Amino acid sequence: MSRVTSRRGADVTSIVWLTSRPRGNVAAALRRCDVLPTLGHLGRKVRVCGIRTSWTTIGDGEFFCADCGGDRNYRRRTGRRRFTLLGVPLLGRGDTGPVVECAACHTHFGPDALDHPTTGRFSAMLRDAVHTVALAVLASGGTSSRSVLETAVHTVRAAGLDGCTEDQLVSLIEDLAADTGRYVADTTPYGAALAIELHEALEPLAPHLAPAGRESILLQGARIALADGPYTQAEREVLTTVGAALRLGEEDTARLMETARVAREGEMPGTPGGGTAAP
Known part of the structure; x- marks a missing residue:
């Protein structure tokens, strides 16, 4: 970096350096390990490990949704629970359900929700x-x-x-x-x-x-x-x-x-x- 001298003879090298440096906390990337969980491109936190349930629809129809307060379509679903590491399913953790899922609000109910008439x-x-x-x-x-x-x-x-x-x-x-x-x-x-x-x-x-x-x-x-x-x-x-x-x-x-x-x-x-x- 060249030395710049003002009309008054002052050395403003440090001023040029301060105003031309990248903005933001550039040191944060150096202090953070990139393999740790961070926020994804959608702003959601990435989990290192956890239990994920994959659902399969086995039936559908119309029912009375207590949360919506009216008649709605539903999906009757069963699920399989798996242990995941960095989003990759590794080990099975058993089945879950069946549940009744409202197609509008996506709330899960027990099968007895279908006993209530529309x-x-x-x-x-x-x-x-x-x-x-x-x-x-x-x-x-x-x-x-x-x-x-x-x-x-x-x-x-x-x-x-x-x-x-x-x-x-x-x-x-x-x-x-x-x-x-x-x-x-x-x-x-x-x-x-x-x-x-x-x-x-x-x-x-x-x-x-x-x-x-x-x-x-x-x-x-x-x-x-x-x-x-x-x-x-x-x-x-x-x-x-x-x-x-x-x-x-x-x-x-x-x-x-x-x-x-x-x-x-x-x-x-x-x-x-x-x-x-x-x-």
């Missing part, structure tokens, strides 16, 4: 349950009362079957009565048929309903039964079967039936608290 499936199960309860009550109490049919149609439509009509319900009851070869004979009209239909529709749904939801289905059936007057013995038996299929205790079922009866009496004219006062 939102669409749950809505369909709920509609079928209310429809079956309405048919069972109509079959036990008869379809001759217009008020009963109107209440049943309103209940079924409120559950999501907007196209339900009185004629459709009556036709289904007649088909149930004619289907004598499908069920074992019972001493009460439609007894075995109704019990089977109710259990098939309600038992898969009950675990996914809160207690208030299960009680609501029973109350809807009770309102249909009370539309033309007090409970008949057959209607009581049907509602008891509904309560059992919904995992409600006998005391709870009786309490709900009484609650519906009191509420119905309060709505009727000529009774205390409902309409015209009794003379």
Whole structure:
């Protein structure tokens, strides 16, 4: 490096050297061993060793993701765990899984996550349950009362079957009565048929309903039964079967039936608290 002298005669060699040297901590590379873990080109830390899991997809479908809060696609996967050194897999460390991986948030769940119905499936199960309860009550109490049919149609439509009509319900009851070869004979009209239909529709749904939801289905059936007057013995038996299929205790079922009866009496004219006062 040549010596530079200013007009004032000052030696500025050191100044030139300071301003022309490379910027940054150039000594860091000398103090650091390049074989040690550093940050990769993506800014991620490179591990010297560890356990890595390689996943294999064995199935897929749609499920309810609790983390996303809605229906999502999933992949059912199994994994193999391996010991890695500098990113190279060396030794097997056993299998893991299976797991259910959400395709949206990539969260892993246990296989029992598939037991929860999707939102669409749950809505369909709920509609079928209310429809079956309405048919069972109509079959036990008869379809001759217009008020009963109107209440049943309103209940079924409120559950999501907007196209339900009185004629459709009556036709289904007649088909149930004619289907004598499908069920074992019972001493009460439609007894075995109704019990089977109710259990098939309600038992898969009950675990996914809160207690208030299960009680609501029973109350809807009770309102249909009370539309033309007090409970008949057959209607009581049907509602008891509904309560059992919904995992409600006998005391709870009786309490709900009484609650519906009191509420119905309060709505009727000529009774205390409902309409015209009794003379």
